[in-house]
Amino acid sequence: xxxxxxxxxxxxxxxxxxxxxxxxxxxxxxxxxxxxxxxxxxxxxxxxxxxxxxxxxxxxxxxxxxxxxxxxxxxxxxxxxxxxxxxxxxxxxxxxxxxxxxxxxxxxxxxxxxxxxxxxxxxxxxxxxxxxxxxxxxxxxxxxxxxxxxxxxxxxxxxxxxxxxxxxxxxxxxxxxxxxxxxxxxxxxxxxxxxxxxxxxxxxxxxxxxxxxxxxxxxxxxxxxxxxxxxxxxxxxxxxxxxxxxxxxxxxxxxxxxxxxxxxxxxxxxxxxxxxxxxxxxxxxxxxxxxxxxxxxxxxxxxxxxxxxxxxxxxxxxxxxxxxxxxxxxxxxxxxxxxxxxxxxxxxxxxxxxxxxxxxxxxxxxxxxxxxxxxxxxxxxxxxxxxxxxxxxxxxxxxxxxxxxxxxxxxxxxxxxxxxxxxxxxxxxxxxxxxxxxxxxxxxxxxxxxxxxxxxxxxxxxxxxxxxxxxxxxxxxxxxxxxxxxxxxxxxxxxxxxxxxxxxxxxxxxxxxxxxxxxxxxxxxxxxxxxxxxxxxxxxxxxxxxxxxxxxxxxxxxxxxxxxxxxxxxxxxxx
Numbered sequence: 263x264x265x266x267x268x269x270x271x272x273x274x275x276x277x278x279x280x281x282x283x284x285x286x287x288x289x290x291x292x293x294x295x296x297x298x299x300x301x302x303x304x305x306x307x308x309x310x311x312x313x314x315x316x317x318x319x320x321x322x323x324x325x326x327x328x329x330x331x332x333x334x335x336x337x338x339x340x341x342x343x344x345x346x347x348x349x350x351x352x353x354x355x356x357x358x359x360x361x362x363x364x365x366x367x368x369x370x371x372x373x374x375x376x377x378x379x380x381x382x383x384x385x386x387x388x389x390x391x392x393x394x395x396x397x398x399x400x401x402x403x404x405x406x407x408x409x410x411x412x413x414x415x416x417x418x419x420x421x422x423x424x425x426x427x428x429x430x431x432x433x434x435x436x437x438x439x440x441x442x443x444x445x446x447x448x449x450x451x452x453x454x455x456x457x458x459x460x461x462x463x464x465x466x467x468x469x470x471x472x473x474x475x476x477x478x479x480x481x482x483x484x485x486x487x488x489x490x491x492x493x494x495x496x497x498x499x500x501x502x503x504x505x506x507x508x509x510x511x512x513x514x515x516x517x518x519x520x521x522x523x524x525x526x527x528x529x530x531x532x533x534x535x536x537x538x539x540x541x542x543x544x545x546x547x548x549x550x551x552x553x554x555x556x557x558x559x560x561x562x563x564x565x566x567x568x569x570x571x572x573x574x575x576x577x578x579x580x581x582x583x584x585x586x587x588x589x590x591x592x593x594x595x596x597x598x599x600x601x602x603x604x605x606x607x608x609x610x611x612x613x614x615x616x617x618x619x620x621x622x623x624x625x626x627x628x629x630x631x632x633x634x635x636x637x638x639x640x641x642x643x644x645x646x647x648x649x650x651x652x653x654x655x656x657x658x659x660x661x662x663x664x665x666x667x668x669x670x671x672x673x674x675x676x677x678x679x680x681x682x683x684x685x686x687x688x689x690x691x692x693x694x695x696x697x698x699x700x701x702x703x704x705x706x707x708x709x710x711x712x713x714x715x716x717x718x719x720x721x722x723x724x725x726x727x728x729x730x731x732x733x734x735x736x737x738x739x740x741x742x743x744x745x746x747x748x749x750x751x752x753x754x755x756x757x758x759x760x761x762x763x764x765x766x767x768x769x770x771x772x773x774x775x776x777x778x779x780x781x782x783x784x785x786x787x788x789x790x791x792x793x794x795x796x797x798x799x800x801x802x803x804x805x806x807x808x809x810x811x812x813x814x815x816x817x818x819x820x821x822x823x824x825x826x827x828x829x830x831x832x833x834x835x836x837x
Contacts, residue, residue: 274324278319284315306320313758324396336401340405344362347360347387358402368391371397371401372395407492455500456507466486468484469488471555472550480496480504481495487768487769488771511527519549522541522542524623526540535558538555574775574812581715588686588713588714589606589715590687591603593719598722598771599687600663602773611631617632623635659685660685661685692808698794711780711785711789714780714788716777717777719775721774723830725772726769726821729762729769730757747810750818751818774812774827774830776806810827813831
């Protein structure tokens with residue numbers, strides 16, 4: 263270990279102790295961890311990972327130790343043109359942010375002011391004198407990623423050499439008349455860029471790709487684990503060609519730019535089929551494209567992978583084996599309702615049963631199940647019309663993608679009462695709320711009570727990244743909230759952020775559930791048109807476990823953080 267590193271440890275530890283940020287025992291634990299596991303990380307990094315202090319406290323202490331200013335940097339105090347002074351790879355590798363230049367003095371934010379060799383290298387590359395300020399690595403990375411795509415020249419060759427593009431193949435071929443726009447869209451750089459966006463989206467486990475034009479700007483964002491992240495900023499001039507290329511692949515009309523259009527792209531990537539659902543809609547600055555990725559390898563339609571507790575899974579498996587009745591899965595958009603419905607159909611799938619679905623759109627094909635998509639072009643073939651026609655197909659089990667209107671709701675209830683098992687999705691905040699929603703859709707109370715055998719409400723919460731999972735002590739307010747909900751947690755965990763999780767602290771998602779199975783007592787309450795609060799209280803008295811408590815069980819297991827559970831569930835229930 264170098265003398266500089268030793269000096270850094272001593273000074274940092276003494277400063278943190280003097281400020282009352284950490285204790286001597288915590289420093290000893292961090293040093294022991296570093297020695298035992300052979301970490302190359304600095305003491306400050308380990309103290310943050312172990313939850314003893316924050317990055318801001320470390321940066322402030324280092325700045326004081328080395329007599330440099332401390333700054334909370336962000337896009338507003340950074341001149342984007344300055345990022346061109348240093349190479350892109352240098353900025354990302356060394357966590358450096360050029361802020362501004364006055365005459366020949368370049369002010370640079372660094373996370374490690376102790377690294378004199380780095381400062382010398384910045385002087386050599388920039389040809390400027392260097393003034394250093396200290397900032398957190400998190401703030402520097404966030405600012406660099408905000409400006410880097412726009413501040414650097416976008417070179418198409420930088421992306422087309424990525425490994426794996428040779429494994430990308432369109433399954434369906436097409437022919438069309440070549441006009442100027444289509445000819446541009448078919449040129450190699452545009453084709454390779456679009457292929458790269460699709461391949462990279464799949465590899466980064468994105469559920470959606472957003473291509474969004476703004477005033478003289480174009481950005482590409484990926485939705486990963488429910489959150490959108492900016493991935494690239496291609497030149498704005500490429501927007502029409504990119505959109506046209508995607509339209510060609512999805513067999514849409516490239517000559518039409520004002521009506522919204524929907525289509526599908528089927529590709530082979532690394533030997534496996536992947537479906538891409540394309541939506542194009544005109545906006546103020548041009549057409550926005552959203553591509554939904556359906557990767558059969560990543561979508562596992564089995565209950566074990568969906569996060570059910572033992573008791574909820576036992577009860578839900580029991581109710582889906584019913585010969586008739588209606589089962590609803592509820593929650594806001596993006597809560598995984600369709601995945602749960604597909605998992606139920608996959609479990610019920612057999613040669614003896616005629617299983618049929620009506621969907622908008624068909625999100626994934628399941629062998630052995632008859633799946634039908636409603637038509638937006640034909641107003642007479644919506645959910646209600648399709649459901650009437652489907653009843654003549656002698657189905658045993660019916661899945662209706664979503665109950666949206668009075669006609670569909672009443673036909674679905676009648677189908678459930680006539681000896682068929684009906685599964686569907688509904689937009690409500692909790693499980694008992696499905697009863698209120700059906701009543702609002704003019705389904706008679708006695709029909710709701712007679713047909714409804716179960717409602718499963720769910721949310722998707724982000725899982726803690728196992729690579730940077732750290733025990734910590736939450737605030738007193740959060741502890742009081744847990745106690746108020748009736749939960750009990752001995753140890754709390756969260757992710758502090760690492761390269762594997764893109765510094766988010768999260769990796770993947772899991773569902774939390776609320777299973778409502780009406781009994782005779784609850785059916786009487788439904789027939790009396792009880793309000794939602796009374797119905798919910800009665801369900802809890804009869805053993806229903808709330809979404810919050812199911813989430814707290816996953817907090818106890820160290821799978822999710824309590825902040826994520828409260829944010830996801832309480833946030834969606836106030837909408």
